[in-house]
Amino acid sequence: MDAHSSLEQDENFRQEVHNWLLANCPPSQRWPITAAEQVWGGRNRTFPSEDARLWFERMQGKGWTVPDWPREYGGAGLSERQTRILEQELKRLRCRKPLYDLGIWMLGPALLEFGSETQKREHLPRIAAGEVRWCQGYSEPGAGSDLASLQMRADDCGDHFLVNGSKIWTTKADLADWIFCLVRTRQGGIKQQGISFLLIDMDNPGVSVSPISLISGESEFCQTFFDNVKVPKHNLVGKLHEGWSVAKALLKHERKLMSEVEIDTPGPSFTLHEAADNYIGRNSDGKLADLSLRDALVKNDMRFKALALTHGRSYEEKQAGIANAIAMIMKYAGTEAQKQKEEVLLAILGTQALGWESRGEEGDFNSDELLTARGWLYSKILSIAGGSTEVQLNIIAKRILELPD
Ligand SMILES: Cc1cc2nc3c(=O)[nH]c(=O)nc-3n(C[C@H](O)[C@H](O)[C@H](O)COP(=O)(O)OP(=O)(O)OC[C@H]3O[C@@H](n4cnc5c(N)ncnc54)[C@H](O)[C@@H]3O)c2cc1C
Known part of the structure; x- marks a missing residue:
């Protein structure tokens, strides 16, 4: 054509x-x-x-x-x-x-790449139809950034694995139906080479969930315990001991999602410019009355414009078969930009941003302010979840810039 x-x-x-x-x-x-x-x-x-x-x-x-x-x-x-x-x-x-659903953003794409035909037919249509809620069992009390140190084990018992251990920071595990987990199937040797990727029904006997209370009074995370949980062998995704490849592919999807975090997250209905107009006002020459905020707003606009253009460039280059490393920097760049945007919003609103409880009518400035403090606090998680900023910078330094250790 x-x-x-x-x-x-x-x-x-x-x-x-x-x-x-x-x-x-x-x-x-x-x-x-x-x-x-x-x-x-x-x-x-x-x-x-x-x-x-x-x-x-x-x-x-x-x-x-x-x-x-x-x-x-x-x-x-x-x-x-x-x-x-x-x-x-x-x-x-x-x-x-x-x-x-995490099934749409993370597990589904990984299953399309690594799943067996039976696994695809069993799980993907149910994800698409919103019939199953998935959660992610990667982190453990002793394995976050150093994920390959994970210890939750799955022992081969013939027709099934016996799973023992626990996962932490499992977002909304208390509401999930299934969990995709990284488990250790081989002790000793190179850490990454003894990990497998398992799908576990949370209704299985031996799975229990303990919500972790946060300072906000909410409970976003859980610790998830596995006590002699029998998992059928057909729930292994990819090859035994080779789950690290599945894990890394899934993380790419998670990081892509996080690099686009600005879109589709709950937040105030007004833009930074509308907030500035409302709270700061303009001089007689039509310019924003606060010089430093003017500067911050322009920088913010430029950052998001640059991000959108870089996303676009990455897509066009991919279509043209040109390799680039853009995806590897976008989680870092996108989440930092989002955090900076929240700082600017806070600066614009000043003490008006201190509201915390309840919210009024949609589109009402006074009620939307109430989301600001929460949004600002929430933005802090962006540089931790899905791989911390420091670890992302290490990856960029090593793999893209090829700097020495
Ligand atoms: C909102 C949120 C949701 C999450 N949801 C899930 C989930 O659903 N399922 C799940 O499995 N996990 C989840 N996590 C956990 C997340 O993946 C881990 O928090 C993250 O990987 C960091 O691990 P850690 O918390 O153990 O911190 P650590 O690894 O202990 O790191 C602590 C600090 O040390 C720094 N650090 C660590 N190693 C290095 C290094 N080599 N060089 C420089 N600095 C370093 C880190 O950047 C960080 O600042 C979630 C986390 C958050 C914040």
């Missing part, structure tokens, strides 16, 4: 998607979104509203909860180019994600 007809096809597809979204996304399912309004998958799934259910069902009907997955696994079989167009149009119309 020549470049002209390919562009024409893209444009037709974009128009089709745009029209469908306009007709099918209920006005209430546009941005902004609060945490309580997110639809998570799961056996005990509930919808925060009828509109949320409708939006989910319509998107699922199109295969657009996982648009790039093959149709036989619940997706729409869209090409990378079409998926990008869909994402752009969703963003342009400020449509919310119809479904949130």
